[in-house]
Amino acid sequence: MTRKRILVSGGAGFIGSHLCEKLLKEGNEVLCLDNFFTGDKSNVVHLLNDPYFELIRHDVTEPFLAEVDQIYNLACPASPVHYQYNAIKTIKTSVMGAIHMLGLAKRVHARILQASTSEIYGNPTIHPQEESYWGNVNPIGIRSCYDEGKRCAETLFMDYHRQHRVDIKIVRIFNTYGPRMHPQDGRVVSNFIVQALRGEDITIYGDGTQTRSFQYVDDLIDGMVKMMASENFIGPVNIGNPHEFTMLQLAEKVIELTDSKSNIKFMPLPMDDPKQRQPNIELAKQELGWTPKVQLEEGLRNTIDYFTKVI
Ligand code: NAD
Ligand code: UDP
Numbered sequence: 287m288t289r290k291r292i293l294v295s296g297g298a299g300f301i302g303s304h305l306c307e308k309l310l311k312e313g314n315e316v317l318c319l320d321n322f323f324t325g326d327k328s329n330v331v332h333l334l335n336d337p338y339f340e341l342i343r344h345d346v347t348e349p350f351l352a353e354v355d356q357i358y359n360l361a362c363p364a365s366p367v368h369y370q371y372n373a374i375k376t377i378k379t380s381v382m383g384a385i386h387m388l389g390l391a392k393r394v395h396a397r398i399l400q401a402s403t404s405e406i407y408g409n410p411t412i413h414p415q416e417e418s419y420w421g422n423v424n425p426i427g428i429r430s431c432y433d434e435g436k437r438c439a440e441t442l443f444m445d446y447h448r449q450h451r452v453d454i455k456i457v458r459i460f461n462t463y464g465p466r467m468h469p470q471d472g473r474v475v476s477n478f479i480v481q482a483l484r485g486e487d488i489t490i491y492g493d494g495t496q497t498r499s500f501q502y503v504d505d506l507i508d509g510m511v512k513m514m515a516s517e518n519f520i521g522p523v524n525i526g527n528p529h530e531f532t533m534l535q536l537a538e539k540v541i542e543l544t545d546s547k548s549n550i551k552f553m554p555l556p557m558d559d560p561k562q563r564q565p566n567i568e569l570a571k572q573e574l575g576w577t578p579k580v581q582l583e584e585g586l587r588n589t590i591d592y593f594t595k596v597i
Pocket of ligand 1: 295296297298299300301302319320321322323324325326344345346347359360361362363364365379401402403404458459460461462463
């Protein structure tokens with residue numbers, strides 16, 4: 287195969303680091319771009335000795351120039367705690383980051399994939415969510431810096447495609463978990479596991495009846511790479527695991543698998559927290575021949591092993 291030069295923005299984050307690893311394993315050259323806001327060098331330190339891996343400190347709200355064949359645009363904090371910390375910076379990252387990465391793709395004729403999100407569906411009124419659904423997003427709420435930023439990024443991707451024929455791909459990623467999530471990431475899977483391992487109370491926001499469908503990171507990476515390789519399909523495509531759980535079920539599962547003595551503590555539900563979420567993945571099956579392979583218990587075991595070592 288021919289070695290491709292691939293840029294991964296947000297490459298030192300949770301998902302980005304797994305992607306860099308996979309792309310290197312497949313024989314490519316990887317430029318990992320990150321401002322280390324939520325990512326960390328430690329996520330990619332094991333790749334630094336690879337002569338085909340380059341780590342570059344850069345903020346995607348500034349333009350970046352390089353000769354590359356492909357771009358994966360992942361730069362953006364993904365946990366509500368982190369993306370709300372500096373909301374204006376979050377929306378700038380999504381919108382200006384998309385403009386800069388699309389500008390680069392246009393200039394060097396690179397194929398570019400956007401890491402979009404199930405959050406673009408907001409608090410969905412149809413269930414499960416399919417790609418044709420336009421969503422139910424509060425444009426002025428505390429989640430909108432992320433949701434609307436990602437929606438605008440999708441618009442920019444489509445417009446660069448229509449106006450400049452840029453070779454784009456859009457994947458809508460549903461809740462993904464796995465090793466290398468930051469222990470203080472704030473998202474539910476890492477929170478529950480860290481709390482259970484430390485014997486602290488498990489914090490359920492609201493009454494725990496809200497649902498999410500959790501995907502293990504290896505399945506996501508497989509889907510993203512398949513999407514990048516597809517010739518004519520641009521998406522958007524949902525990439526997620528359709529098995530849906532309530533947060534109460536997740537808490538009970540984590541307690542069981544960690545053999546923890548933790549108690550469950552109910553806390554206020556954050557504003558605009560989506561009530562339910564489940565991907566319809568028929569399009570990914572059809573167009574990419576992709577289905578998730580790792581079910582929750584196996585994925586949680588791997589993630590628990592990881593956190594047992596790092597905390
Ligand atoms: P993460 O926070 O671990 O990774 C984001 C990375 O982007 C970090 O390394 C961070 O330092 C970097 N970054 C943030 N702002 C930047 C900027 N201005 N310039 C350069 N780098 C910047 O989160 P993640 O879970 O790995 O998410 C990666 C991508 O996938 C994000 O775009 C996120 O929106 C998307 N996504 C993730 C999920 C999920 O469940 N994990 C779901 C849907 C979409
Ligand atoms: N959540 C929770 N306890 C936590 C963290 C999150 O009950 O310690 C809930 C949160 O309110 C939401 C769900 O878990 O209903 C998923 O939250 P997360 O931040 O992981 O992802 P998102 O809401 O962006 O899907």
